[in-house]
Amino acid sequence: MFFKKNTDCTHKRITPDIESGYCPDCGKFIQNKWYLARCSCCNIKRKTVIKQGKIQPASKYCHNCGAGNFYIEPVRTIDFIDINYAVLVKEESENKPKYNNQYWVEKEPEPIKLLSLLFGAT
Numbered sequence: 001m002f003f004k005k006n007t008d009c010t011h012k013r014i015t016p017d018i019e020s021g022y023c024p025d026c027g028k029f030i031q032n033k034w035y036l037a038r039c040s041c042c043n044i045k046r047k048t049v050i051k052q053g054k055i056q057p058a059s060k061y062c063h064n065c066g067a068g069n070f071y072i073e074p075v076r077t078i079d080f081i082d083i084n085y086a087v088l089v090k091e092e093s094e095n096k097p098k099y100n101n102q103y104w105v106e107k108e109p110e111p112i113k114l115l116s117l118l119f120g121a122t
Ligand SMILES: [Zn+2]
Pocket: 009, 010, 011, 012, 023, 024, 025, 026, 027, 028
């Protein structure tokens, strides 16, 4: 059986309410990260979008002061106000813990033990 590597997975099952987790569809470790564009001039929050793979404000100029410069700020904890401005980036992390595969090989007799425990409990 050949498993096709799904490179265009959108990790839709990694919902924004969790910080990180393994995507059940592609197995990659996904971190939900929020970013917010702010005006470099007046510091106001700007509606943030991803265009051509870049995090940037939706509009070219600040609606408050007219400046074109901005900076991107990572949002640690998203709240319901920021959620309207910020953009969610699902970052894939390749550094899975290395012991993950070994773990399952070493733990091979585990299901039998678990089974007997289950029977013992009834
Ligand atoms: Zn995925």
